[in-house]
Amino acid sequence: MSECAIKKVTEISGEEVKKISEWIDTKEYAEKNFAREALVINPAHACQPLGAQLAAYGFEGTLPFVHGSQGCASYYRSTFNRHFREPAPAVSDAMTEDGAVFGGQNNLFEGLENAYTLYKPKMTAIFTSCMPEVIGDDLNAYIKNAKQKELIPADHPTPYANTPSFSGTHIHGYDAMLKAILADLSAGKKAEGKCSGKLNLLPGFDGNVGNLREYKKILAALEIPYVLQADISDTMDSPLDGKYNPYPGGTRLEDAAEIVNAKATISLQKYSTLNTMKWVKAECSGSADVLPLPFGVKKTDQFILKLSELFDKPIPESLKAERGHAVDAMTDAHQYLHNKKFALFGDPDYLLGLVSFLLEMGARPYHILCSRASKKFTKEMQALIDESPYGKGCNIWTNKDLWHLRSLLATDPVDMLIGDTHGKFAARDTNTPHLRVGFPIIDRVNLHRSPIVGYSGAINLLTQIANKFLDIKDDTCEDRFFEMMR
Amino acid sequence: MSEVKNPLEGISKEATAKLIEETLELYPEKAKQKRAPHMSENDPDDSGCAIRSNKKTVPGVMSARGCAYAGAKGVVWGPIRDMVHVSHGPVGCGYYSWGTRRNLTSGTVGVDNFSGMMFTSDFQERDIVYGGDKKLEKLLTEAHELFPLAKGMSVLSECPVGLIGDDINATAKKMSGELDLPVVPCNCEGFRGVSQSLGHHISNDTIRDHIIGTREYQEEPGPYDIALIGDYNIGGDIWSAVKVLEAIGLNVKAQWTGDGQIEHIAATHQVKLNLIHCYRSMNYMCKVMEEKYGIPWLEFNFFGPTKIEESLRTIGNFFDDKIRANVEQVIAEQKAKMQAIIDEYRPRLAGKTVIVFVGGLRPRHTIGAYEDLGMKIIASGYEFAHSDDYDRTYPELDKGTLVFDDASEIELEKWVEHFKPDLVASGIKEKYVFQKAGVPFRQMHSWDYSGPYHGYDGFEIFARDIDMAVNSPTWGLVKSPF
Numbered sequence: 001m002s003e004c005a006i007k008k009v010t011e012i013s014g015e016e017v018k019k020i021s022e023w024i025d026t027k028e029y030a031e032k033n034f035a036r037e038a039l040v041i042n043p044a045h046a047c048q049p050l051g052a053q054l055a056a057y058g059f060e061g062t063l064p065f066v067h068g069s070q071g072c073a074s075y076y077r078s079t080f081n082r083h084f085r086e087p088a089p090a091v092s093d094a095m096t097e098d099g100a101v102f103g104g105q106n107n108l109f110e111g112l113e114n115a116y117t118l119y120k121p122k123m124t125a126i127f128t129s130c131m132p133e134v135i136g137d138d139l140n141a142y143i144k145n146a147k148q149k150e151l152i153p154a155d156h157p158t159p160y161a162n163t164p165s166f167s168g169t170h171i172h173g174y175d176a177m178l179k180a181i182l183a184d185l186s187a188g189k190k191a192e193g194k195c196s197g198k199l200n201l202l203p204g205f206d207g208n209v210g211n212l213r214e215y216k217k218i219l220a221a222l223e224i225p226y227v228l229q230a231d232i233s234d235t236m237d238s239p240l241d242g243k244y245n246p247y248p249g250g251t252r253l254e255d256a257a258e259i260v261n262a263k264a265t266i267s268l269q270k271y272s273t274l275n276t277m278k279w280v281k282a283e284c285s286g287s288a289d290v291l292p293l294p295f296g297v298k299k300t301d302q303f304i305l306k307l308s309e310l311f312d313k314p315i316p317e318s319l320k321a322e323r324g325h326a327v328d329a330m331t332d333a334h335q336y337l338h339n340k341k342f343a344l345f346g347d348p349d350y351l352l353g354l355v356s357f358l359l360e361m362g363a364r365p366y367h368i369l370c371s372r373a374s375k376k377f378t379k380e381m382q383a384l385i386d387e388s389p390y391g392k393g394c395n396i397w398t399n400k401d402l403w404h405l406r407s408l409l410a411t412d413p414v415d416m417l418i419g420d421t422h423g424k425f426a427a428r429d430t431n432t433p434h435l436r437v438g439f440p441i442i443d444r445v446n447l448h449r450s451p452i453v454g455y456s457g458a459i460n461l462l463t464q465i466a467n468k469f470l471d472i473k474d475d476t477c478e479d480r481f482f483e484m485m486r
Numbered sequence: 487m488s489e490v491k492n493p494l495e496g497i498s499k500e501a502t503a504k505l506i507e508e509t510l511e512l513y514p515e516k517a518k519q520k521r522a523p524h525m526s527e528n529d530p531d532d533s534g535c536a537i538r539s540n541k542k543t544v545p546g547v548m549s550a551r552g553c554a555y556a557g558a559k560g561v562v563w564g565p566i567r568d569m570v571h572v573s574h575g576p577v578g579c580g581y582y583s584w585g586t587r588r589n590l591t592s593g594t595v596g597v598d599n600f601s602g603m604m605f606t607s608d609f610q611e612r613d614i615v616y617g618g619d620k621k622l623e624k625l626l627t628e629a630h631e632l633f634p635l636a637k638g639m640s641v642l643s644e645c646p647v648g649l650i651g652d653d654i655n656a657t658a659k660k661m662s663g664e665l666d667l668p669v670v671p672c673n674c675e676g677f678r679g680v681s682q683s684l685g686h687h688i689s690n691d692t693i694r695d696h697i698i699g700t701r702e703y704q705e706e707p708g709p710y711d712i713a714l715i716g717d718y719n720i721g722g723d724i725w726s727a728v729k730v731l732e733a734i735g736l737n738v739k740a741q742w743t744g745d746g747q748i749e750h751i752a753a754t755h756q757v758k759l760n761l762i763h764c765y766r767s768m769n770y771m772c773k774v775m776e777e778k779y780g781i782p783w784l785e786f787n788f789f790g791p792t793k794i795e796e797s798l799r800t801i802g803n804f805f806d807d808k809i810r811a812n813v814e815q816v817i818a819e820q821k822a823k824m825q826a827i828i829d830e831y832r833p834r835l836a837g838k839t840v841i842v843f844v845g846g847l848r849p850r851h852t853i854g855a856y857e858d859l860g861m862k863i864i865a866s867g868y869e870f871a872h873s874d875d876y877d878r879t880y881p882e883l884d885k886g887t888l889v890f891d892d893a894s895e896i897e898l899e900k901w902v903e904h905f906k907p908d909l910v911a912s913g914i915k916e917k918y919v920f921q922k923a924g925v926p927f928r929q930m931h932s933w934d935y936s937g938p939y940h941g942y943d944g945f946e947i948f949a950r951d952i953d954m955a956v957n958s959p960t961w962g963l964v965k966s967p968f
Binding site: 006007008009010012016017020021024029032033036037038039040041042043045046047049050065068069070071072074075076077078079081082085086087088089090091092093094095096097099100107108110111112113114115116117118119129130131134135164165166167169238240241242243244245403406422425429442 | 512513514516517542543544545546547548549550551552553554555556568572575576577578579580581582583584585586593594595596597598602603604605606607608609610611613614621622624625628629631632634635644645646648649650676677678679680682699700701702703704749750752753894895896899913914915917918919920921922923924964965966
């Protein structure tokens with residue numbers, strides 16, 4: 001090619017930028033955007049192993065172990081570090097090119113031996129990233145072989161889950177790992193006629209440690225003995241006391257094992273515990289119920305009534321008062337939310353909870369976007385919004401991403417967006433206030449410590465929403481409308 | 487320097503050697519053999535102390551390393567603002583690397599700036615079984631329709647793509663023709679190599695093969711045209727660095743790749759000098775441009791006034807009296823301001839000790855900035871360096887200090903316990919481990935959501951941040967009275 005054929009550097013003109021800026025806010029663009037079939041832009045979901053790692057953090061002395069490339073482990077760890085602002089220990093067996101040829105058994109051998117020696121876990125929770133899933137590693141055989149070779153003790157618990165990143169999302173990985181851990185720990189522990197008398201509470205994939213503490217508070221008030229199955233509240237929120245402890249909490253392994261002899265099991269997240277609950281129903285004694293995430297008053301009522309009924313406990317005055325406070329707060333503040341339009345995105349269980357709460361407030365969950373959801377979810381959500389006049393005309397968008405959401409906010413706007421940090425660009429572009437709820441929240445502090453479940457959680461959520469509207473009013477209204485009271 | 491208490495008290499080659507020995511005792515035999523050559527007591531006079539680097543991570547040790555994809559997406563390609571960077575494969579890799587490196591960019595998001603967005607083919611089971619090439623073709627077309635001002639696209643392969651035998655090179659070539667746009671295939675699957683470092687190299691090679699020399703600047707080449715290489719604009723670094731370079735009379739024609747524009751990068755073969763900050767991630771292209779186009783390159787260091795002055799004089803000497811005079815003028819102009827910063831912070835920081843563990847250039851390049859504040863580095867290590875990085879590091883550190891490579895978390899814990907530093911300067915995965923232990927910490931990949939730290943503007947912020955970390959009153963609350 002002769003030199004004169006080389007093109008010159010071109011600059012994008014201000015006019016072009018202006019033209020396209022306007023165009024991407026139009027209905028015409030939205031149509032084009034929604035016609036996408038292959039490209040995913042700004043997705044609101046992560047991959048399975050991330051969820052598996054969070055489930056592992058819920059158990060005492062447990063080291064998450066990624067069978068796969070080392071970069072995967074670093075990505076999951078840093079995601080948890082950023083959301084919880086806590087340590088997030090995990091190892092990988094650092095598979096590389098030769099793993100593609102020979103399989104990952106040698107990496108797993110070396111990895112298990114080193115991790116066990118260095119980090120002295122009580123349990124090693126093993127899960128996979130892409131590479132071993134594509135090449136078809138046989139984890140079951142590899143782990144058995146590692147124990148036969150005495151690289152780790154034969155009685156060291158090593159539950160494993162296949163968590164391919166090219167199927168499902170983080171909530172499915174959570175489910176797979178949780179089920180694997182519970183099945184592994186409880187193997188051979190079922191005793192006919194034995195009943196621990198306890199409740200197993202499955203909180204599901206939840207990045208809010210305050211929520212888990214709220215459940216504990218409710219259970220303590222009802223005097224119900226319980227085991228929180230996958231309790232991340234201390235592992236992902238440990239005290240700063242001058243000493244680093246890699247395993248600062250979690251469900252005790254012997255308590256977890258007793259799930260098979262329980263009096264009752266309740267999952268509060270249907271979609272992130274689907275397979276675990278199937279296993280519970282098949283393998284565990286006692287009742288097994290799936291309840292909606294207790295966001296708002298009605299769902300919390302449902303949870304508390306169920307607990308009271310299952311354990312034949314009277315509902316204490318303290319909870320009755322808490323309910324009353326929540327209803328009082330909601331009545332006091334209803335005028336700031338009534339008929340306001342909201343857009344929401346997140347995981348299925350969270351969305352069902354948020355929608356339920358907003359409908360109780362007389363607010364409209366106008367755009368409900370779930371980036372990966374089943375038909376069952378759509379049906380359940382539709383039924384929920386059909387129950388209320390405030391659900392009329394509201395839209396459910398499944399298998400859509402946050403670039404779709406941007407088009408929705410631009411062409412059919414709402415008063416507030418609720419979702420994790422990743423929504424901030426769509427919110428800013430469309431001048432929509434954005435309340436951070438969900439996982440991950442990596443641009444605000446301490447929200448993961450403030451519960452949004454239960455009666456107290458309802459007050460917290462309401463406070464955040466209403467005060468955000470009021471702050472905006474004070475920050476933006478004309479001087480003549482700026483006044484003392486709101 | 488008189489106010490510095492003897493910074494190396496208790497640090498000797500013997501003591502550090504003993505510490506290394508104790509550290510290695512933590513490991514099973516095989517791992518011990520593998521880790522032993524990766525740490526050493528420093529001896530600037532003895533090149534025999536060279537430690538081993540750029541080797542496979544030992545499985546199961548809790549390394550801080552990332553992968554080749556991370557090096558390609560997060561470091562080299564991702565910061566180029568006017569391209570669509572497709573994370574090709576399952577959703578995770580792109581999701582985790584989305585907006586988490588802080589390579590800031592100018593422009594309008596979704597219009598002429600796409601760096602802060604995340605594009606993926608979100609592979610499903612069927613893509614693994616049937617291959618993703620067709621999907622890739624389609625999504626590139628969709629991206630072109632939705633983002634007509636994008637000046638190009640990169641296709642960054644994740645692990646499965648290389649394992650199932652997709653041919654992204656053929657697809658990219660075909661689509662580049664159809665869309666009349668550069669579509670750059672980058673085979674940076676995470677299982678390749680031993681760290682993010684190979685991802686840098688692979689990405690440099692793709693710039694060499696697909697980009698460099700394909701454009702020319704509109705203006706006639708001038709004697710002071712330079713390219714700024716290896717600055718990724720973390721927290722605005724490159725804006726601060728460009729300000730200094732322009733002040734001494736240079737024309738920064740291309741930014742590699744912080745706030746970068748692909749066509750400007752493509753014409754870099756026309757510049758007179760490549761100035762490289764992060765040697766590790768972009769020395770490859772400097773060498774290519776030197777061989778192919780005869781463009782010389784110079785390493786420089788824009789952390790802290792001492793190193794900035796030294797670097798500016800070196801740069802000035804490459805040019806002429808005019809630039810040399812400008813350099814002296816800029817140094818003189820900044821002198822009082824820099825001294826005021828030092829006068830403010832040095833009394834609170836002098837004699838404080840630091841352990842550094844990061845990537846790229848920082849384990850050596852930031853040393854001068856700490857020293858400007860009277861602080862001392864007692865241990866320094868890299869996540870993914872090569873021997874040429876270590877060769878540049880030994881002389882910067884005192885005798886007997888600890889130099890290390892690809893540390894595992896337990897090693898760091900051991901060393902922090904031993905040295906009791908006043909600050910650990912490392913990454914997000916280390917931050918909370920040491921903060922729980924009551925040790926002040928700054929993230930030195932992301933500038934802990936602050937920055938810039940480069941250039942004269944950056945030093946003021948660096949000094950403020952380090953002081954804030956070391957002397958925050960919250961540390962006084964750690965010890966409970968009960």
